[in-house]
Amino acid sequence: MPEKPIKGEKRYFMTGNEVVAYAALAAGADIMYGYPITPQNEIMHYWTRMAPKYGKNFLQTEDELSAGFTTVGGVLAGRKSFTATAGPGNTLMQEPVSMAEAMRLPIVVVVQQRGGPSTATVIYSQQEVTMTTIGGNGEGFRIVYSTSSHQELFDYTIKAFNTAWKYRFPTFILGDGYQAKMRESLTMYDPEERGISLVPAEPYVGKPGTPGTDRPPEQYRNTYNVEEEIYEVVQNLARDFNAIASEVAEYESLAADRSEVVVVAHGVVSRAVKEAVNELREAGISVGYFRPVTLRPLAEKELREAADKARVLLLVESAHGQMARLIKEAAYGCKAEMIPFFKPGMGITAEEVAARVKSILG
Amino acid sequence: MSVQLAMPKSWRIDTKPHKFCPGCGHGLVLKALGQAIDELGIQDRAVYGCDIGCSLLSWDFFNVDSIQTHHGRTTPVITGLKRANPDLVGIAYMGDGGGYAIGSQHLVNAAARNENITVILVNNTQYGMTGGQMAPTTMPGQKTETSPYGRDPQKTGYPTQGPEMVAAITREGAYVARGTVANPKQLKGFIKKALENQIAGNGFSFVEVLSTCPTNWRTNAEETWKFVEKEMTKYFKVGEIKVPEPRHEEGK
Ligand SMILES: Cc1ncc(C[n+]2csc(CCOP(=O)(O)OP(=O)(O)O)c2C)c(N)n1
Ligand code: SF4
Numbered sequence: 090m091p092e093k094p095i096k097g098e099k100r101y102f103m104t105g106n107e108v109v110a111y112a113a114l115a116a117g118a119d120i121m122y123g124y125p126i127t128p129q130n131e132i133m134h135y136w137t138r139m140a141p142k143y144g145k146n147f148l149q150t151e152d153e154l155s156a157g158f159t160t161v162g163g164v165l166a167g168r169k170s171f172t173a174t175a176g177p178g179n180t181l182m183q184e185p186v187s188m189a190e191a192m193r194l195p196i197v198v199v200v201q202q203r204g205g206p207s208t209a210t211v212i213y214s215q216q217e218v219t220m221t222t223i224g225g226n227g228e229g230f231r232i233v234y235s236t237s238s239h240q241e242l243f244d245y246t247i248k249a250f251n252t253a254w255k256y257r258f259p260t261f262i263l264g265d266g267y268q269a270k271m272r273e274s275l276t277m278y279d280p281e282e283r284g285i286s287l288v289p290a291e292p293y294v295g296k297p298g299t300p301g302t303d304r305p306p307e308q309y310r311n312t313y314n315v316e317e318e319i320y321e322v323v324q325n326l327a328r329d330f331n332a333i334a335s336e337v338a339e340y341e342s343l344a345a346d347r348s349e350v351v352v353v354a355h356g357v358v359s360r361a362v363k364e365a366v367n368e369l370r371e372a373g374i375s376v377g378y379f380r381p382v383t384l385r386p387l388a389e390k391e392l393r394e395a396a397d398k399a400r401v402l403l404l405v406e407s408a409h410g411q412m413a414r415l416i417k418e419a420a421y422g423c424k425a426e427m428i429p430f431f432k433p434g435m436g437i438t439a440e441e442v443a444a445r446v447k448s449i450l451g
Numbered sequence: 452m453s454v455q456l457a458m459p460k461s462w463r464i465d466t467k468p469h470k471f472c473p474g475c476g477h478g479l480v481l482k483a484l485g486q487a488i489d490e491l492g493i494q495d496r497a498v499y500g501c502d503i504g505c506s507l508l509s510w511d512f513f514n515v516d517s518i519q520t521h522h523g524r525t526t527p528v529i530t531g532l533k534r535a536n537p538d539l540v541g542i543a544y545m546g547d548g549g550g551y552a553i554g555s556q557h558l559v560n561a562a563a564r565n566e567n568i569t570v571i572l573v574n575n576t577q578y579g580m581t582g583g584q585m586a587p588t589t590m591p592g593q594k595t596e597t598s599p600y601g602r603d604p605q606k607t608g609y610p611t612q613g614p615e616m617v618a619a620i621t622r623e624g625a626y627v628a629r630g631t632v633a634n635p636k637q638l639k640g641f642i643k644k645a646l647e648n649q650i651a652g653n654g655f656s657f658v659e660v661l662s663t664c665p666t667n668w669r670t671n672a673e674e675t676w677k678f679v680e681k682e683m684t685k686y687f688k689v690g691e692i693k694v695p696e697p698r699h700e701e702g703k
Contacts, residue, residue, distance in 0.1 A: 119535065120534060122531060146534060148530075148531070150527065151559075151560035154524065154556075155530075158524045158527035158528045159528070159531030161520075161528055161531060162528040162530060162533070162534070163531045164535075165518060165528070165531075165532050166498075166531075166533075167536065168536065184521060184524070185524070188521055293518075294516035294517075294518065294532070294539075295498055295538070298495060299494050299495040299514075300494060300513075300514045300515055300516060302514075303495075306515055306516055307516040307517070308516070309510075309519065310511070311519055311520075311521070312503065312510075312519060
């Protein structure tokens with residue numbers, strides 16, 4: 090049985106879903122659990138074709154509740170486990186994710202956003218930001234990488250497994266239907282050959298020895314009797330999450346500290362924004378961009394710096410203000426005026442962004 | 452009058468006395484489970500999952516690695532665990548609301564896939580933890596907080612026949628039984644067989660247990676036993692249930 094799917098480095102031209110399946114293999118994932126939903130289906134299709142060749146497993150579950158909870162079970166058994174979903178499936182996924190948050194279980198969930206609310210479209214959107222960052226009956230103790238290209242889908246899927254197992258918070262890759270279905274070129278590589286060491290998985294239960302004789306039993310709960318208990322649990326979660334936030338948070342920016350207008354966007358929309366900003370800057374216009382790579386936690390300090398120096402933050406997204414809410418909260422009290430440019434469920438072009446910036450600057 | 456028998460070795464002594472109400476059947480089921488774990492010598496590789504319902508009180512009941520899951524979700528958690536590490540012996544423990552209502556899709560599909568896990572489901576004819584509402588197992592005419600005039604089968608159907616349903620959809624090799632806390636010895640035998648079946652890799656093993664909830668039934672000791680032995684057995688037949696013969700293969 091070949092041990093590794095990718096040796097050395099190679100250029101590929103493929104769909105994003107295929108990239109995710111390869112990246113999960115490269116990251117050493119052991120088992121995928123999933124339920125069909127467009128536009129993530131092909132992650133399962135490619136995984137089920139490749140997995141047996143590398144001794145990996147797959148289970149098609151009865152729904153996304155089960156996909157999420159079986160992923161939880163896989164992680165408890167000490168295996169790198171993941172699932173993928175979208176839209177209404179992501180809604181159901183929030184219940185298992187809340188258990189993973191409460192118990193610090195490193196599940197990895199790939200979300201390929203589709204239109205909403207409800208069943209909506211199977212094509213594309215950025216409308217799962219709120220749910221993915223702070224869904225469930227919790228406080229959003231999870232890590233969310235919003236990717237913008239196939240290269241990033243590969244890089245960050247590998248990273249997601251490492252982040253999850255290093256910090257023990259549920260970790261999401263937030264893609265979208267365009268990234269899922271489009272073909273694009275990228276370089277795939279064996280992470281270890283690049284010096285990226287893979288954080289090993291460890292069992293939560295079923296460790297060696299007899300509980301009570303050789304070791305105490307491993308017992309995990311998520312219910313508590315009194316207010317003081319849950320208060321302490323959440324305080325500890327918050328403390329740990331805040332402690333790692335600056336280490337985990339990632340962003341990209343261009344002239345965000347010295348421009349009149351700073352355009353804020355994440356995911357594929359940030360590509361259009363970069364293109365627009367580069368063109369406008371060549372024409373001598375005072376504009377920059379800020380792109381959060383992690384939507385949870387946000388690179389708050391850097392964002393606030395930009396929001397204090399710019400006159401305007403132009404918030405661009407394929408949703409009706411879901412990223413904007415995160416940005417406004419993080420930049421509360423900063424000087425910049427926040428101007429929305431929302432196209433829920435629709436793609437956004439560089440031309441549209443450039444036109445908006447020009448109209449703001451008059 | 453009752454003789455206090457020795458606790459199973461796999462019980463965690465420092466968490467006893469347990470947290471169930473006096474007269475609750477959960478303790479008796481978990482005693483049978485503890486004895487079965489002891490006799491099979493699987494304390495080191497058993498993983499116990501409990502649901503949300505009164506079963507949640509048992510998250511630290513055994514000297515066995517344990518996970519408290521969500522209401523209805525113990526079956527998929529144990530399924531995922533067992534799929535990821537087949538050397539473990541996965542035990543999913545739940546109430547009738549957890550197994551037959553909110554988690555019924557998991558039970559049905561785990562049974563249909565013949566997942567190699569053991570599910571133990573406590574049937575006390577109502578929702579214990581939330582204060583005695585109607586469950587899928589509530590019997591015709593039985594009064595609960597949400598069927599205060601008695602369950603009317605015309606409006607809300609008849610009690611779910613869980614083991615019969617499971618037996619009808621599992622494959623050859625699965626194990627299905629209905630025990631009762633009124634017969635602990637037989638119950639232990641059923642649970643032990645269910646675990647052995649999993650260890651042998653034969654497939655899904657399911658034991659429903661007729662159990663007591665004097666708190667919500669509002670019964671004294673005598674009425675409690677009468678209810679479980681006389682009333683419940685009118686609808687729920689105790690014994691092992693034969694799983695179907697090997698089925699015709701598609702296309703033959
Ligand atoms: C998603 C969800 N819905 C509802 C509840 C509330 N709830 C907690 S326990 C329970 C019923 C438990 O009844 P059963 O499963 O029959 O177990 P018992 O308490 O009788 O042992 C319910 C509805 C919950 N915890 N989670
Ligand atoms: S409420 Fe009923 S089922 Fe729950 S612990 Fe008390 S007696 Fe047992």
